[in-house]
Amino acid sequence: MHSFLQRGNSILAYALSVLACLTFICFASTLFLNYVTDAKMNTVKVVVKNVPDYSASREKNDLGFLTFDLQTNLTDLFNWNVKQLFLYLTAEYITPSNELNQVVLWDKIILRGENAVLDFKNMNTKYYFWDDGNGLKANKNITLTLSYNIIPNAGLLPNIFASGSHSFKFPVEYTTTRM
Amino acid sequence: MDFFNSIPTHMDFEGQARAEKLSRIIITLFGAVGLIWGYIIQQFSQTVYILGAGFVLAALLTIPPWPLYRRKPLSWQPAPKVTENPHKETAKKGKKK
Numbered sequence: 001m002h003s004f005l006q007r008g009n010s011i012l013a014y015a016l017s018v019l020a021c022l023t024f025i026c027f028a029s030t031l032f033l034n035y036v037t038d039a040k041m042n043t044v045k046v047v048v049k050n051v052p053d054y055s056a057s058r059e060k061n062d063l064g065f066l067t068f069d070l071q072t073n074l075t076d077l078f079n080w081n082v083k084q085l086f087l088y089l090t091a092e093y094i095t096p097s098n099e100l101n102q103v104v105l106w107d108k109i110i111l112r113g114e115n116a117v118l119d120f121k122n123m124n125t126k127y128y129f130w131d132d133g134n135g136l137k138a139n140k141n142i143t144l145t146l147s148y149n150i151i152p153n154a155g156l157l158p159n160i161f162a163s164g165s166h167s168f169k170f171p172v173e174y175t176t177t178r179m
Numbered sequence: 180m181d182f183f184n185s186i187p188t189h190m191d192f193e194g195q196a197r198a199e200k201l202s203r204i205i206i207t208l209f210g211a212v213g214l215i216w217g218y219i220i221q222q223f224s225q226t227v228y229i230l231g232a233g234f235v236l237a238a239l240l241t242i243p244p245w246p247l248y249r250r251k252p253l254s255w256q257p258a259p260k261v262t263e264n265p266h267k268e269t270a271k272k273g274k275k276k
Contacts, residue, residue, distance in 0.1 A: 011237050015234040
């Protein structure tokens with residue numbers, strides 16, 4: 001005998017099962033999409049200083065300062081399974097002490113519906129570009145790359161590297177003046 | 180509590196079958212339409228809202244015992260007349276135990 005509450009329960013359970021099924025279809029429909037886009041970046045002003053990083057120690061380390069341009073169009077990345085993008089700009093370089101150094105210089109969250117056509121000119125970095133030694137001065141090959149996390153409604157949390165990068169070199173002399 | 184118990188919520192057997200079938204059809208239909216519409220405008224939230232509307236509609240149509248679901252009541256046999264002395268009956272039951 002199906003009572004009042006049993007009927008309500010079965011309808012709710014069935015509706016939730018259908019919702020789970022629809023969510024899975026949404027996930028499956030975006031599983032094999034290619035999210036790689038093109039990004040253009042450039043550095044404008046590049047200087048390096050030798051100052052103590054008091055948060056780590058009293059020793060003097062290299063601190064890079066740079067401003068950059070960034071141009072990219074991420075509008076096509078937004079589909080029905082994308083809630084937001086987390087962009088971040090990484091500097092990658094080699095020093096004698098470390099084979100691989102990666103420093104995140106800047107990041108940005110783009111929510112769905114916000115403007116996703118980026119055209120930044122002469123932007124300051126958001127985070128300090130510290131090296132854990134003296135590897136920045138006269139470093140000839142620092143590569144900037146743009147990456148992004150795609151935050152979905154349901155499914156995987158992919159980490160995508162945009163195609164396009166920019167390599168630059170740091171000056172051979174430390175800057176001592178204030179900026 | 181007596182007030183709530185006095186509200187009739189009964190459906191007959193065929194009514195229950197119809198109610199369940201109807202609720203499944205409504206929810207499935209709204210889910211399918213919501214999926215297609217959400218895919219067209221690329222908004223999964225719309226899919227969820229349409230499914231929610233289907234759930235509300237199905238709940239309204241199939242949870243309350245509308246007259247539609249009470250058309251074929253079971254024809255019970257009339258209750259047998261109690262002729263024997265009820266006191267004797269209870270005494271026998273007691274002995275059996």
